[in-house]
Amino acid sequence: MEQRIDRIKNQLHSKSYKLTPQREATVRVLLENEEDHLSAEDVYLLVKEKAPEIGLATVYRTLELLNELEIVDKINFGDGVSRYDLRKEGAAHFHHHLVCIECGTVDEIQDDLLGEVEKVVEKDWNFKIKDHRLTFHGVCHRCQNAGEESEAEKKPKKRNQVKVR
């Protein structure tokens, strides 16, 4: 965690930004909740626990800055809410998401898997791919097995859920 914060600090410094205590608190919340897909408001509520004086506008500006510096990615799962997702270090492209239409859980696929598709797009459309967003909608393995699991096990973590229409 401290090493990643150091690296993020260096990324900020290289663009002449400082890792102020408010920015650091925001980065820590993102690192601590790396599995989740938090909205600006979710991040704000968690940062407030560490830094009660912080305002939503400051958190929002920090998230936008981190997005600009490609430290976080912004994603929308179709519920109209922008969510902030830490970019995996060293990943050339954004990871993929599996959104369950029954329980709303979001799982991640870190492998790009799109090598062949990207080749076709680059060749046939003469398009230089920089990044992509890929969200699969379907029924997760937990919901498929819901009958065999106990109630407690099939309840996903609330914060990782999105409302899907």
Ligand SMILES: [Zn+2]
């Ligand atoms: Zn993600």
Ligand SMILES: [Zn+2]
């Ligand atoms: Zn890719």
Ligand SMILES: [Zn+2]
């Ligand atoms: Zn599910």
